Amino acid sequence: MVCADHGALLMNMTLTEVAEDGERIARVLRYCYDLYDYDMVLVFTDPYVEAQALGCPVTLDPYPTLRGPASNHSVDRTEQIIKAADILKSEIPVPVFVSIKGPFTLAAFLGGVEHYLKATMKSEAEATHLLQEALHHQLAYLRKLLSLSVDIMIGDPLASSSVISPGAFCKYALPGLQTMVDMAKAKNVRVGVHICGEVAPILKHLDDLSADILSIEDIDVETETIRMGGVGTDTILNGDVERIRSEVKNALGNRPIILSTACDVPPQTDPASIKTMVSTARENDPDHGVQE
Amino acid sequence: MIESIRKAVIEMDDEKAIELVSIALKEKTDPVDILEKGLISGMQEVATLFARKEYYVPEVLLCSEAFYAGFDIIKPLIGKSSQQSKTKVVLGVIEGDIHDIGKNIVKVMMEAGGYEVIDLGRDVPIAKFIEVVETEKPDILAISSLMTTTMVHMANIISELEQRKLRDTVKVIVGGAPVNEEFAARIKADGYSPDAPSAVKLVEKIIGG
Numbered sequence: 070m071v072c073a074d075h076g077a078l079l080m081n082m083t084l085t086e087v088a089e090d091g092e093r094i095a096r097v098l099r100y101c102y103d104l105y106d107y108d109m110v111l112v113f114t115d116p117y118v119e120a121q122a123l124g125c126p127v128t129l130d131p132y133p134t135l136r137g138p139a140s141n142h143s144v145d146r147t148e149q150i151i152k153a154a155d156i157l158k159s160e161i162p163v164p165v166f167v168s169i170k171g172p173f174t175l176a177a178f179l180g181g182v183e184h185y186l187k188a189t190m191k192s193e194a195e196a197t198h199l200l201q202e203a204l205h206h207q208l209a210y211l212r213k214l215l216s217l218s219v220d221i222m223i224g225d226p227l228a229s230s231s232v233i234s235p236g237a238f239c240k241y242a243l244p245g246l247q248t249m250v251d252m253a254k255a256k257n258v259r260v261g262v263h264i265c266g267e268v269a270p271i272l273k274h275l276d277d278l279s280a281d282i283l284s285i286e287d288i289d290v291e292t293e294t295i296r297m298g299g300v301g302t303d304t305i306l307n308g309d310v311e312r313i314r315s316e317v318k319n320a321l322g323n324r325p326i327i328l329s330t331a332c333d334v335p336p337q338t339d340p341a342s343i344k345t346m347v348s349t350a351r352e353n354d355p356d357h358g359v360q361e
Numbered sequence: 362m363i364e365s366i367r368k369a370v371i372e373m374d375d376e377k378a379i380e381l382v383s384i385a386l387k388e389k390t391d392p393v394d395i396l397e398k399g400l401i402s403g404m405q406e407v408a409t410l411f412a413r414k415e416y417y418v419p420e421v422l423l424c425s426e427a428f429y430a431g432f433d434i435i436k437p438l439i440g441k442s443s444q445q446s447k448t449k450v451v452l453g454v455i456e457g458d459i460h461d462i463g464k465n466i467v468k469v470m471m472e473a474g475g476y477e478v479i480d481l482g483r484d485v486p487i488a489k490f491i492e493v494v495e496t497e498k499p500d501i502l503a504i505s506s507l508m509t510t511t512m513v514h515m516a517n518i519i520s521e522l523e524q525r526k527l528r529d530t531v532k533v534i535v536g537g538a539p540v541n542e543e544f545a546a547r548i549k550a551d552g553y554s555p556d557a558p559s560a561v562k563l564v565e566k567i568i569g570g
Contacts, residue, residue, distance in 0.1 A: 131457055131510075132457045132458070132508060132510045132511060134457075134459055135459070136459075182462065183422060183462050183465075186418055186419040186422060186462075187419055187422050187423055187426075189419050190373065190419045190420065190423055191373075191423065230414075230417070231418075231538070232417060232418045233417050233418065233419060234416075234417045234419075234420075237417070237419065265538070266538065270414070302509050302539055303509070303539060303541055303543070303544055306509055307544065307547065332509075333509075335509035335510055336510060337510070337513070
């Protein structure tokens with residue numbers, strides 16, 4: 070998953086210069102698409118677009134950072150994401166996915182992550198209130214994205230079993246994810262769900278969402294849903310050619326899959342590593358492409 | 362009473378921990394026993410539950426609150442010799458990274474393990490890590506990173522320690538979501554830990570030789 074931060078670095082721009090301007094977001098992602106020739110594009114700048122729109126202080130350089138829970142100072146970049154998606158949809162012949170946060174993760178950002186995680190155990194009313202606020206915002210944002218007929222990738226990293234229990238996942242994260250997946254599917258677009266870290270205890274629930282894609286770290290599992298991943302972020306960042314080729318070949322043994330890094334490509338990744346990943350996939354899977 | 366204090370930590374009940382520690386002190390219970398057999402023993406059980414995936418991050422955060430609620434009451438009452446730790450650990454989240462929940466859990470489990478912990482916090486500049494190694498002379502330097510963009514600075518800390526001839530004075534351990542054993546070996550760290558309970562065991566192993 071090559072994102073705008075990698076493209077910004079390649080084009081000698083800061084993430085701030087890119088992430089606050091839809092045309093620039095589209096330009097850097099188009100640059101990466103032309104450079105690497107992959108089969109789908111993800112419109113993603115940083116995890117905090119919606120949190121910032123709802124008042125969380127965020128800084129983007131040198132790394133995207135959430136500086137605190139929601140306050141009164143909101144900066145709405147969602148319109149820039151929509152503009153970028155619209156441009157790319159018209160320019161690029163492969164599926165354009167737009168990243169949107171799952172309501173649980175957004176609620177945690179709004180409340181302050183540590184505070185919110187504690188609230189899920191000690192203050193159900195507060196946790197639920199923030200969750201509803203997050204879901205309300207996300208459904209409105211999702212409606213706008215769906216009006217462009219772009220594909221959707223819902224990222225909910227804090228819903229991972231590396232963070233919360235399967236019980237908390239079912240209580241707080243799953244219902245909102247299901248609502249978003251259902252809304253996207255009703256518009257006949259592709260919808261993926263991305264959760265990093267441990268997902269084995271909740272894999273069945275994720276599979277039962279009936280999304281089109283599950284983007285998870287360990288793709289060596291059985292699911293009805295097509296899995297996406299296969300190459301570690303450390304591998305793409307630090308691995309040599311042999312290690313990258315080996316992980317790609319192993320991943321292709323799990324077909325049908327969408328070959329990808331397990332999470333975002335780190336911005337400072339050597340372009341040669343990404344080219345190695347793509348070329349190895351092409352050599353070993355000539356029938357590539359996202360199928361209908 | 363001490364068993365109830367232990368249970369208050371395990372059951373995430375900070376108010377109960379305060380109440381029970383206060384009662385125990387009124388009853389002239391040895392503060393060292395309250396600490397070691399109550400609070401620390403409770404957190405050790407929490408570490409086990411976390412490792413077994415019976416507890417997750419929210420549960421551990423609340424247990425930590427209960428631990429510190431009791432610990433803060435008895436800390437002034439315990440003589441320095443009773444608190445004398447086996448090992449000094451300096452802990453911090455690398456520059457550019459403010460994700461400190463994991464680091465905070467490591468901190469409480471290290472303290473519960475009897476180690477003296479100097480917590481540098483989050484978004485810690487490389488120079489600060491080096492300075493504290495120089496001045497505090499810790500046995501262990503534990504560095505955390507939750508982002509692929511910041512984990513690369515871990516290598517810079519180690520090379521800076523080498524340049525200043527400090528590398529042999531301290532064992533460096535690393536952790537955090539994007540970090541793994543292979544990365545730790547590549548940057549010449551002395552150890553890697555995937556989670557907080559393992560971090561305590563790793564320190565035990567390193568110090569034990």
